Amino acid sequence: MQNFFTKSYRAELFRERLQQAMQDAGSNQSHLSREAGVDRSTISQLLKSDGPRLPNAHLIAQCASILGVSADWLLGITDKKESAADLLAASMKMTEASRALIDEQIFQWHQEAAGYKIRHVPAGLPDMLKTNAMLEWEYAPSLGRSTTQAISDSESRLELMRRARSDYEIAVPLHDLLSFARAEGYYAGLPLETRLAQIDYIHDLTTEHYPSLRLCLFDARRLYSAPVTIFGPLLAVIYLGQNYLAFRDHTRVDSITAHFDTLVRNAHVPARDMPIMLERLRRDLSTSKTPSL
Numbered sequence: 001m002q003n004f005f006t007k008s009y010r011a012e013l014f015r016e017r018l019q020q021a022m023q024d025a026g027s028n029q030s031h032l033s034r035e036a037g038v039d040r041s042t043i044s045q046l047l048k049s050d051g052p053r054l055p056n057a058h059l060i061a062q063c064a065s066i067l068g069v070s071a072d073w074l075l076g077i078t079d080k081k082e083s084a085a086d087l088l089a090a091s092m093k094m095t096e097a098s099r100a101l102i103d104e105q106i107f108q109w110h111q112e113a114a115g116y117k118i119r120h121v122p123a124g125l126p127d128m129l130k131t132n133a134m135l136e137w138e139y140a141p142s143l144g145r146s147t148t149q150a151i152s153d154s155e156s157r158l159e160l161m162r163r164a165r166s167d168y169e170i171a172v173p174l175h176d177l178l179s180f181a182r183a184e185g186y187y188a189g190l191p192l193e194t195r196l197a198q199i200d201y202i203h204d205l206t207t208e209h210y211p212s213l214r215l216c217l218f219d220a221r222r223l224y225s226a227p228v229t230i231f232g233p234l235l236a237v238i239y240l241g242q243n244y245l246a247f248r249d250h251t252r253v254d255s256i257t258a259h260f261d262t263l264v265r266n267a268h269v270p271a272r273d274m275p276i277m278l279e280r281l282r283r284d285l286s287t288s289k290t291p292s293l
Contacts, residue, residue: 011054013076015047021067021074036062105244109231114164116232119260121171123227123239125180128158129170129215131201133194166232167212169271171263173220174293181281181291196285203278206271214271217293218263230257269293 022032029047033040036059046055054060054075064071072078110118120126127135132151140147179185181195206215218225227239236256238245247253264270269277277293284291 007054010076014054014060014074017069017074017076018063018067019047021063021069025067027067032063032066035066106229109229109235109237109246110164110166113231113234114166116234117167117169118232119169119171119228119230119257121173121225121228121260121263124176124186125172125198125202126170126215127154128168129202129205131194131198134190134198137190137194165212167214169214169216169260169264171216171218171225171260171267173225174217174268175220177217177281178291178293181285192285196282199278199282199285203275203282206278207275210271215274216264216267216271217269217274217277218266219268223263223266225259225263228256228260230260 022028029040029043033043036043038059042055042059055063057071060071060074064074070078125134130138135151135154136147139151180187180190181199183190183192183195202215206213228236229239230236230253233250233253234248236247236253238247238256247256281291281293283289
């Protein structure tokens with residue numbers, strides 16, 4: 001319930017919080033007046049006056065900015081002392097994304113969200129559903145001789161993630177699966193045997209673990225999505241390539257979750273139909289027919 005303070009009470013609270021903010025910032029009247037561009041007597045009046053008057057909005061904003069607090073906190077409107085910039089920094093973080101399989105940061109986020117539903121739009125095929133042969137073909141150019149070790153580390157982390165009993169819902173762009181099946185674009189040069197084994201692997205995993213593991217395809221021409229992972233209600237992460245953009249505030253997490261749920265509701269191939277679609281895709285490849293969905 002909102003509190004409605006009298007003018008005199010709010011003015012007194014302003015003076016107390018201004019004094020506290022100056023102490024916390026190691027500031028004094030001379031410093032604050034100089035930075036705010038007002039006479040020292042003006043600041044002195046703010047601190048000593050026992051009347052109900054408050055300074056103008058411009059001076060309040062100046063003092064808040066200089067002392068690193070929010071104007072709302074100075075006025076008693078909120079108990080959150082942090083400035084808007086600090087609040088934003090706490091709710092959003094840019095994190096480096098290494099060229100790896102399941103890197104340390106991603107693994108930590110999965111561990112943090114253990115038991116929650118995890119929603120995922122991968123940049124390509126999801127790493128957690130790839131065969132070792134597929135991982136080696138894809139990551140060898142960037143990881144070199146460490147590819148084998150990276151795959152081993154990935155398998156260990158995947159096993160721990162599976163034990164966490166989180167439900168996984170994955171939405172893959174339709175065009176990416178077709179490019180993979182046809183060995184086009186990003187997947188140019190991918191051997192047929194690797195593609196067939198990969199399709200079998202996805203088929204077996206999604207069949208065996210359904211409904212705790214659900215995979216669907218969406219048509220990016222109708223509804224586009226950037227690569228994103230949503231770790232329950234805790235965190236939403238957008239993959240930028242060299243960085244992750246991570247959000248922890250509920251408003252953004254809920255908004256990104258709603259976007260993902262829209263992808264699923266409008267899926268070109270829903271999760272329940274994926275086994276049949278994968279079987280048809282494999283038949284096309286086995287008979288040298290151009291794969292289509």
